[in-house]
Amino acid sequence: MSFDRALIPEAQRPPLPGLARRVGPKHVTIVMATFNGGWTIDAQLTSIARQSHTDWSLIVSDDGSTDDTVARVQRFAALHPERKIITLRGPGKGAAMNFLSLLRAAGGAAYLAFADQDDYWLPDRLSRGLAALDGLDRPAIYGSRTVIADHDLTPLRLSPAFVRPTGFRNALVQNVAGGNTMLLNRKALDLLQPASSRIDRLIAHDWWAYQLVTAAGGEMILDPRPSLLYRQHGANQVGANDTTRARIARIGAVLNGRFAGWIDVQYAALDAARDAMTPEARVTFDAARTVRRHGALGRLAGLWRTGLYRQTGPGSLALWGAALIGRL
Structure with missing residues (x-):
C-alpha cells in the first residue's frame, strides 16, 4: 500500500505499480471516493473482501477527510497484504470529480467497479457484473437495482425496477443506475478515461458515464436483481429516489x-x-x-x-x- 502518492498532484504522478497495466482478463479495479466515511467504511471494505470473485485491487481517493477514514483503509490493507490497495489524495472538487480522477488512476484496468464508502456489497456483486459483460466487444456498463437500507444496513425495500429500454435518448434526461452498482468493461474505459480529462465540472459521474457510453454506440445493461445494500443516512450525497x-x-x-x-x-x-x-x-x-x-x-x-x-x-x-x- 502506498500513502506517499497522496502528496503528489495527479498530473505529476507516475503510473500506479501493478495497476497501470492490464493484470488479467477478469481483474477488477475497484475505485472508491471517500470523505469523512469512517463510521461506515469498515462494513463496505468487509463486503469487498467477501466477494466471490477474488481477482480485484482497490484504489481509494480521499477528498480531505478529517476523521479516521484513511486510517481505517490502512488497517484494512494491513489485513490483506496480498492485495494491491492504494490511497490517493482526491482533487477536492466533490465526489463526481473525485471519481473522474479515479477513472484516470485506474490506467489499463481490465474492468472497473465504482464503490461508495457507505454501502455493503452482496457477495456476487462483481461476479454477476462480469458475467453480464463477458464477450461484449463494445463499450458497456453493468448496473443493477439495490436493496435500500437504513443507517444500520437493515433492509427496507428494493429500488425501482426500470423496464423501458436503456439508450442515449433516455440517458440525456435520466440516469438509470447508481454508480455504486456499476461495472465498466475495457472498451468503456478506453472511451471514458480520456474524456474525463476534459471536464472541470460535473453533477454525476455515473449519469455522465451512461450518457457517453450510449452516445458512442455502447450498451447499458440493467440487472433487475440487487447487487448491494444502499445505506440511507443524513450525509448521503444522493439518497434513494423512490420515496x-x-x-x-x-x-x-x-x-x-x-x-x-x-x-x-x-x-x-x-x-x-x-x-x-x-x-x-x-x-x-x-x-x-x-x-x-x-x-x-x-x-x-x-x-x-x-x-x-x-x-x-x-x-x-x-x-x-x-x-x-x-x-x-
Whole structure:
C-alpha cells in the first residue's frame, strides 16, 4: 500500500505499480471516493473482501477527510497484504470529480467497479457484473437495482425496477443506475478515461458515464436483481429516489430550475467528448440542446421529435412539464 502518492498532484504522478497495466482478463479495479466515511467504511471494505470473485485491487481517493477514514483503509490493507490497495489524495472538487480522477488512476484496468464508502456489497456483486459483460466487444456498463437500507444496513425495500429500454435518448434526461452498482468493461474505459480529462465540472459521474457510453454506440445493461445494500443516512450525497419526499424534491428541482442547471452541466461535459459520439447521437444531442431554447410549443414539439424519454410515467410527466414551463 502506498500513502506517499497522496502528496503528489495527479498530473505529476507516475503510473500506479501493478495497476497501470492490464493484470488479467477478469481483474477488477475497484475505485472508491471517500470523505469523512469512517463510521461506515469498515462494513463496505468487509463486503469487498467477501466477494466471490477474488481477482480485484482497490484504489481509494480521499477528498480531505478529517476523521479516521484513511486510517481505517490502512488497517484494512494491513489485513490483506496480498492485495494491491492504494490511497490517493482526491482533487477536492466533490465526489463526481473525485471519481473522474479515479477513472484516470485506474490506467489499463481490465474492468472497473465504482464503490461508495457507505454501502455493503452482496457477495456476487462483481461476479454477476462480469458475467453480464463477458464477450461484449463494445463499450458497456453493468448496473443493477439495490436493496435500500437504513443507517444500520437493515433492509427496507428494493429500488425501482426500470423496464423501458436503456439508450442515449433516455440517458440525456435520466440516469438509470447508481454508480455504486456499476461495472465498466475495457472498451468503456478506453472511451471514458480520456474524456474525463476534459471536464472541470460535473453533477454525476455515473449519469455522465451512461450518457457517453450510449452516445458512442455502447450498451447499458440493467440487472433487475440487487447487487448491494444502499445505506440511507443524513450525509448521503444522493439518497434513494423512490420515496414520496424524493418525488416532491424532484418536482421542486424542476420548478426552481435546478434540474435545468444539472442538464446544463452534464451536457457541457458531454459536448467535450462529441468526437466520440456516433453520427446519430450527435444529431440527437444537438437537437436536444436546441429544443431547450425554443418557446413552450416549440419545446413540446421538439421533445416529441427527439424522442427523449424517462423510465416511468411520473418521470415522463415531469419531463414534459419541465419542457412546458421552460425548466428543461
